[in-house]
Amino acid sequence: MKDLFGVVAVFDTAEAVKNAAARLRQQGYRSFEAYTPYPIEGLDRIMHPRPQRLLPGLMFAGAVLGAAWGYWIQYWDEALNYPLNVGGRPYNSWPAFTVGTFEFMLLVAVAAGFFGMLAVSRLPKLYHPVFEARAFVRASRDRFVICIEASDPRFDASAVRREFEQLGAEQIEEVRA
Secondary structure, eight states, X not given: OOOEEEEEEEESSHHHHHHHHHHHHHHTOOSEEXXXXXXXXXXXXXXXXXXXXXXXXXXXXXXXXXXXXXXXHHHIIIIIISOOOSTTOOSSOHHHXXXXXXXXXXXXXXXXXXXXXXXXXXXXXSOOGGGGOGGGGGGGTTOEXXXXXXXXXXXXXXXXXXXXXXXXXXXXXXXXO
């Protein structure tokens, strides 16, 4: 028999799932996720109240590294590896290097943001245990689903089931890993 992954509850309105998420957060649950057919304003702040600072920091570090790397490549090429005296200009002509440095900074920052986003959101994920829930099929069409994962420190399947019943869930189901 497979281990329990979590408990899934289905709600029929966006307001109901938003209220359920707020109540679960107040009850002390931390490891839960909502699956909705369209974005619900404020739901992300309820589920993840602290600001996410990893991705902007990663992109800033990528920008600084990219600018330094882009400048170094040009400096090494023009001043150290193959110096050419063109019109008496200095070998380390920083105004000529700014465009290339800026372009490379953008390239590395965007690449860091893209791959960081994939890593933070754990994508690509071709399979997730919640896909096995019978009710999950309608989560992308007309229903709103919340799954409390068994990894939550406060998780107790019977208590979670009672909590979802009090919140007015129209369907409750256990999901196996």
